[in-house]
Amino acid sequence: MTKYILRRIVIAIPVLLAIIFFTFLLIRAVPGGPFDFSGSKSTPESIRRALEQRYGLDLPFLLNFPFDTIAPDHDIPRRVIYPALADCDALRRGVPLEQARPATNVVDEYEGWQLFRIVTERRETTITLGGRQVRCLQASQVLYSDLFLSQFFGYLNNVLRFDFGLSVGRTTLGQPVNNLIADRLPVSVRLGLLAVFIGFAVGVPLGVLAALYRNSPIDYGVTFFAGTIAAIPTLVLGPILIIVLIVQWKILPPVDPRVWKLPNILDWNFISVAILPVSVLGIGISAGLARLTRASVLQVLRDDYIRTARAKGLRERTVIYIHALKNALIPVATIVGPLLAGVLTGSLIIERLFAIPGLGDVFVTSIAARDYTMLLGVTILYSVFLILGNILVDVIYTWLDPRIRFD
Structure with missing residues (x-):
């Protein structure tokens, strides 16, 4: 029975991946987007683009090919990742919150499309510090490919780490779905x-x-x-x-x-x-x-x-x-x-x-x-x-x- 249960769990993994893929496609096939309207009025174009960039909705849908005119392939010398949040590792080492927080927004240099490279990935998360919840940036070195720098693979990467991302709903915007x-x-x-x-x-x-x-x-x-x-x-x-x-x-x-x-x-x-x-x-x-x-x-x-x-x-x-x-x-x-x-x-x-x-x-x-x-x-x-x-x-x-x- 134990072997059977383990076998069923292993078989369920590709089933889950297929469910994620087709659900992702079906949801995005619905006309409209989360930032098209603010209340009863249309969201200004500049604000909508800023929100889409903040939540990764400006990225290609499935795969990111070079010269497809979709960000971040075109000329962007610097790309904002997250606002000025403290470094999680620094907070764990006992660095005071004000010192661990950068003076300006955290940005990354973008050197153009590359198939493989080592990048510093920063992920917004919440840690417990002194009995209270603190938002911070968790940095890690990862092998990255710009080919998979897309909405789907970005979400799949988060799901594999049991992170469902941030809500993009009007009343819950920015709150962790978890x-x-x-x-x-x-x-x-x-x-x-x-x-x-x-x-x-x-x-x-x-x-x-x-x-x-x-x-x-x-x-x-x-x-x-x-x-x-x-x-x-x-x-x-x-x-x-x-x-x-x-x-x-x-x-x-x-x-x-x-x-x-x-x-x-x-x-x-x-x-x-x-x-x-x-x-x-x-x-x-x-x-x-x-x-x-x-x-x-x-x-x-x-x-x-x-x-x-x-x-x-x-x-x-x-x-x-x-x-x-x-x-x-x-x-x-x-x-x-x-x-x-x-x-x-x-x-x-x-x-x-x-x-x-x-x-x-x-x-x-x-x-x-x-x-x-x-x-x-x-x-x-x-x-x-x-x-x-x-x-x-x-x-x-x-x-x-x-x-x-x-x-």
Whole structure:
């Protein structure tokens, strides 16, 4: 099993690279850019060019060929890299902040296009100094090729170092995407895990009951429930419940984004605010699980080994919960990977409806703002969760059916 998991992780690397490449192409294919507008007015040309140069959007798209008239190939004697920020290595050595900060902007001499050369790469980062966060420039000597001095390979270089770059959105301009994701991911994970728990706790038992009492009022009731919930979009169900339970009847308190930052999920303030969005998302999950579980259990109950177990005189409870249910859960386990990946990276509609400060909310905002780095960061995170979720499904398979082996 260990060898299989390692093999799957290795195979996933080129898949991730392909996802990054095609997502990068698709996002940039959308008309417009992050700096085209400032509020309701067009951004002046000089300011737009300065912002594009600051965030590397003036570079060639994929490859940087000589004499393509795209910066930095043409005559630029000096090229600004970053504003006057302190040197990270100097700060770590104990040099005072004022002495470690240069008097002017940090610039590099540009000597023209070269296929290979050694350059001093400066990367803006954040370090902890005296208990507080300080922005500084981290310098390192690297082998460089101007052929790959482009937007795509610059971003890929950052991703390989687990750095998703700086946000180019209007409201989050210049903030590290890593920090934005780290701030919002726990909220989406909390919402997603609670919803998945409710989905399985409600959907699987209902599906089993519907299969055991086939063509009975219980079966009809579960089928009606699952079909109705599946037919009502979350975009419709959410506002209806908000109007009825919060606005009209005032059973639940108004939505409050601050509650999702509370550390204790057993806090009544958190429970009273979270119960509605978690229930809406969880019940939606349970509807699909109930139908899938019912169909799977009905199929398993027709198998020969179930007839054999009953012929041996085993109790019906033993036949159902020991022999039938584990095999019936194999199709259900198949959707665990995509389901977890989807809910852990944020439910777009739920987070927007209930003002939840999660990844789904910032993802929608980033689309309108053309925040390329944030969109790519969330997409990569979703892909990683999806790959890990599918590996988890394979591990669950071996527990549900010992005949399945991957080594």
